Amino acid sequence: MLMMAGGMLAQPVPVPAAHPAPHPTPKMTWAGADLYRNAIRLIDERQYEKAVLLFDQVVREKGARLEGALYWKAYALRRLGKNTEALSTLGELATGYPSSRWKNDAKALEVEIRQPAPASQDDEELKLLALNGLVQNEPESAVPLLEKILASGKSSPRMKQRALYVLAQSRNGRARELVAQYARGGANPDLQLTAIDYLGAVATPEATRALGEIYQGSNDAAVKRMALQGMARARDKATLLQIVKAEADLEFKKEAIRQLGRTDAAEMLKELYRTETDHGVRVTVVAALGDYGKPGVLVELARVEKDAGMKKEIVRRLSNMRSKEAQAYLVELLQE
Numbered sequence: 057m058l059m060m061a062g063g064m065l066a067q068p069v070p071v072p073a074a075h076p077a078p079h080p081t082p083k084m085t086w087a088g089a090d091l092y093r094n095a096i097r098l099i100d101e102r103q104y105e106k107a108v109l110l111f112d113q114v115v116r117e118k119g120a121r122l123e124g125a126l127y128w129k130a131y132a133l134r135r136l137g138k139n140t141e142a143l144s145t146l147g148e149l150a151t152g153y154p155s156s157r158w159k160n161d162a163k164a165l166e167v168e169i170r171q172p173a174p175a176s177q178d179d180e181e182l183k184l185l186a187l188n189g190l191v192q193n194e195p196e197s198a199v200p201l202l203e204k205i206l207a208s209g210k211s212s213p214r215m216k217q218r219a220l221y222v223l224a225q226s227r228n229g230r231a232r233e234l235v236a237q238y239a240r241g242g243a244n245p246d247l248q249l250t251a252i253d254y255l256g257a258v259a260t261p262e263a264t265r266a267l268g269e270i271y272q273g274s275n276d277a278a279v280k281r282m283a284l285q286g287m288a289r290a291r292d293k294a295t296l297l298q299i300v301k302a303e304a305d306l307e308f309k310k311e312a313i314r315q316l317g318r319t320d321a322a323e324m325l326k327e328l329y330r331t332e333t334d335h336g337v338r339v340t341v342v343a344a345l346g347d348y349g350k351p352g353v354l355v356e357l358a359r360v361e362k363d364a365g366m367k368k369e370i371v372r373r374l375s376n377m378r379s380k381e382a383q384a385y386l387v388e389l390l391q392e
Contacts, residue, residue, distance in 0.1 A: 092124065095114065096128065104135045111125040120276065121278070123158050124246055149162050150162065157243065183215060187219065196227070199231050206220070217250050220238060248279065252267065268287070284308075292319075293316065296316040309337060314347075318348060346373035346374075351381040355374065358370040
């Protein structure tokens with residue numbers, strides 16, 4: 057979870073009046089996503105100086121999490137008491153990305169920096185403790201309050217994430233509607249990804265249907281990837297299989313296969329291996345079967361595989377598996 061802290065008040069930083077030309081939609085890479093997550097983790101651990109360095113790297117690479125990186129860089133600078141730099145970074149976000157989904161959070165952070173008596177970190181910790189108490193005792197009765205927290209511009213991203221968590225624990229219909237609503241977007245991208253993750257944990261028919269719709273309706277690589285993970289968490293094999301068969305983008309097709317492997321869908325993967333013609337996709341199927349401990353299926357595929365390269369890939373996977381079936385087949389190969 058993300059930490060809020062107090063800091064020193066700084067003088068306002070002038071914001072340029074002219075907006076630059078619109079930026080092209082950045083491309084998301086798995087490496088860039090990992091870098092961003094690592095920076096968020098450093099904020100969780102209150103290692104703000106290190107977090108700033110990583111967020112700077114995300115900004116330089118101009119990845120899909122660039123706007124979030126600018127917000128969290130300002131957040132970390134605020135926690136370091138570097139309010140002038142924090143405001144300058146928020147100005148960069150406001151002028152460079154005026155339609156950013158981080159706009160409301162950035163405005164709230166700017167108000168916090170500029171106000172004469174900023175809220176202390178202890179104040180937010182008390183509120184988080186209160187939310188934790190609701191999780192343990194009365195999650196059902198807290199829905200209106202949680203909805204208010206989510207809608208308020210004064211609530212920090214950390215508070216909103218915790219509010220979503222409480223809602224995800226509830227069986228209240230309105231609570232589940234709210235989680236699905238935030239999973240579909242509208243708030244900052246980090247909050248959307250959190251809500252998508254919670255949909256996978258809820259695993260109701262409505263939640264799994266929403267995950268499929270979110271995947272199909274989004275162009276954001278991180279959103280699509282989280283939706284696939286949510287489907288796997290909900291063990292929605294049917295939708296994952298449909299995506300594998302219909303997806304034209306090979307990277308997402310392979311990611312759907314990897315997530316399908318998490319659902320114990322050995323028979324589906326075996327059939328995919330037999331019907332797919334793309335070498336890379338077939339290699340991904342073999343990897344999924346190996347990663348999720350299906351030596352028997354791999355041995356079955358190896359026995360009938362005519363392609364020398366693919367058979368070598370299957371045997372390589374089997375050689376890394378500690379199972380009697382795998383070892384027996386390797387011995388059999390040596391005796392041929």
